[in-house]
Amino acid sequence: MSEKQQVSEKMQQLIELSAEITDLSHINAVLGWDQQINMPPGGAEERGAQSAALGRIIHEKFTSDEVGQLIADLEEEVGDLNAETDEARAVKVAKREYEKQTKVPLPLLMEFIQTTTMAHESWLEAKNKSDFSLFQPHLKKIVELRQQYAELFKPYDHVYDPLLDDYEPGMKTAEVKEIFNKLRPQQVALLQAIAEKEPPDDSFIKQYYKEEYQEIIGRYVITRFGYDWNRGRLDIAPHPFTTEFGYGDVRISTRYLKDDAGSALFSTMHEAGHAMYGQGVPEKYKRHPLGGAASLAIHESQSRLWENIIGRSKEFWSFFYPSLQMLFPQYLSDISVEEYYRGINKVEPSLIRVEADEATYNMHIMLRLEIEIGLMEGTMKVEDLPEIWNAKMQDYLGITPPDDAQGVLQDVHWSAGMIGYFPTYALGNLASVQLWDKLVEENPNVYDEIAQGKFDTILGWMREHVHQYGSKFEPQEIMLNATGSKITPEPYIAYLKKKYGDIYDL
């Protein structure tokens, strides 16, 4: 509190404005959470109007000329916006947001909201019927609107830059391409080497696992991780997600599949990773311009860390496997922990991104990035997407989707207008291993701790090097400060080679 008392009058105004905007944005998150978890079908229409009304109010409050003047005054007051003080960075973050939002004319924003609302409905139907033609005109319109949006940010190095920047502040298309170009051949080579080996058995996972028991182990695991139940809860939703209503309320959801015990458990760990980031942003940034996260890639580095690096490790299962055997003796009593570990790490090119293993996941992302760039550049046409998609799937993973529902229609993102989002998933994978390597370097005992079910060193390290900064630093600053390097693919490749080298005896 003493910190806040020292800030200038104008800085206090910015903090108060930010508090109100944050409150209203968190209200919108409550509406969205309720819509996905609880809302009866009859509520959809009015809920749409409610969200739109709130969105308009937020936009109007934040884009007023007074706010612009306040930010300009503060910029003068503060001087160097890259100075590493909270004040400088609060102004930098607010300025960035303000400039982005004021560039977009309200009619274009409203057209975008209206278009994506209808597109989402048509995508649902198209996916259900596996008929791309239903979604095609909507996607075409979305691409046009995204192109118009990008135009507003001219000059740019690449038309995809303004979109990427919305999710990954400061990141350029050229950087992502460079990273992916290094990653692709290495990952393809690894997959080819794995394909020549005998796959491990994972049939024991594909059985009927009672949902209540799946929930017991999921809750137990993330409690040990350090998920704070006093400031969160776990629910069931068709698509697992994490959402924040503030410092004191960061919720997660998962889904329990009857015939695949892995899905819920790993998604619960994944979402808990996101949520512990949200819970780890310090209280001083509550309702503050520097609340929130650095970027989606940094967010994903946290979820992937807990889901994969930890949750799919030998040490993790040496601790938790007996508990799992207790719950599901009918499938697991004759399976050793080593067999279980190999089973959950089976590599298998598959159609659906969200079910992909660590060795194939990034291939799904590269495919999507190439398509998004093609659409934005105008070198690909929306009507050709099913064909392009299938050809690339064959090229990268050696399989072809039997229908568009399991191909180009599988993801929700484009129907919501979220072009530019996908690369952050792969960047998050890379960042997770980079952070992990540094953590292990500084804490060589950490694998032993995992094997004892202890995770406070890990959570503490992430709190110190990532969470505590909220959105104060850009993602690449976080990575540089924490690991000495921007996001780079080498550690991830080394991690995959080591892990699958052991499992597949490469």
Place this chain on the structure above:
Amino acid sequence: MSEKQQVSEKMQQLIELSAEITDLSHINAVLGWDQQINMPPGGAEERGAQSAALGRIIHEKFTSDEVGQLIADLEEEVGDLNAETDEARAVKVAKREYEKQTKVPLPLLMEFIQTTTMAHESWLEAKNKSDFSLFQPHLKKIVELRQQYAELFKPYDHVYDPLLDDYEPGMKTAEVKEIFNKLRPQQVALLQAIAEKEPPDDSFIKQYYKEEYQEIIGRYVITRFGYDWNRGRLDIAPHPFTTEFGYGDVRISTRYLKDDAGSALFSTMHEAGHAMYGQGVPEKYKRHPLGGAASLAIHESQSRLWENIIGRSKEFWSFFYPSLQMLFPQYLSDISVEEYYRGINKVEPSLIRVEADEATYNMHIMLRLEIEIGLMEGTMKVEDLPEIWNAKMQDYLGITPPDDAQGVLQDVHWSAGMIGYFPTYALGNLASVQLWDKLVEENPNVYDEIAQGKFDTILGWMREHVHQYGSKFEPQEIMLNATGSKITPEPYIAYLKKKYGDIYDL
């Protein structure tokens, strides 16, 4: 839709304003629902800020000078605001709301919100510790603020009038007093007559009833009533309540007690009664000035109808009792439906209002009304309330609370600043029987229908005579139109005499 196209430009402006205010108010309802059903403890502080931010926006939007001018213009355009057109009544309702809200200075409103937020916390603690002194200064402040509020509405006939009018438009303290003065001696005489008789056995209700099975019968009953699940849902909350997020989403909650099967089932029917009213307001009033309900008493007439007149009737149980016996054979297989009926209608003066039977319930309300009037007139002091409460309980019901938690601290209302609310509970009881008598007069077969598990005649009649009007008519207009009389105690007294005359052989 054709109706809407014919309205004037200014009327269209009012409808659009009302749509936005309605959206924002429904968002606030979502926040409140989530707070009571889902929110982890850590979320409380920021949720308070979110609600306050939204409340301020709603207040500002509705009380602007432009809105005042719009309403004035419309008043001129429409002429007689008591004409029975939607246009006239929409202006009347908006004018009434506008005049109320603009009378209250923003600082007083904010002080009231702040005071009641803190008072609620202190009430929870005071009730927990059964220590009135903890709550006393907060209640004192609330009474002062309510007195200041009432002053804003001078001249009035009685200082309690402006408060009562917030919940029961058009109703005067003098009217309520007159009704209660007729009711009191009759109800006291009935209770005395009952007290001389042997009470029926109800020990079979006070057993361990599995919660899941309680939920099965609750859901079954209200489904047959006609509760629309496509536009609603049922959850668990510490205090049962109904809330509306629009025409398409009217939710209820209940609580399952381990040792009293009646509590959840009757509260589920009660809340479903409220919710079916909300669901019955026609779609044309969606996001419209005439959406919502006529008043709290009319609302309560609907909940009491389904809970008591129907739910505690012989005919109802002749249909549902076999289902209940199926679920709970261990307690009920040897209990006849007649014994069960007498058991759930046992009259017993008790300490807690919400658990009171039909014969004693109104006595709890009269006690509270006398205290509220005493506080507002200044003839009673807050510090004397525990003593006054206990004396009146002894006087009216012949019992004295062992502690303040079961006495003056039992209800949440005062801590929320809701003075003027209680009388609507008793008025709702009276209105429920008045409406019922008319319905039976027009549909003599309705008891047979209940015995066959059919409720569409009842719901249809309520839709036609009550629900379809939304908030177009004042509560007494609704009663006059539907029954030929304003709210009056005679039908209720006759109903009690007949019902308990049979059960107790009076």
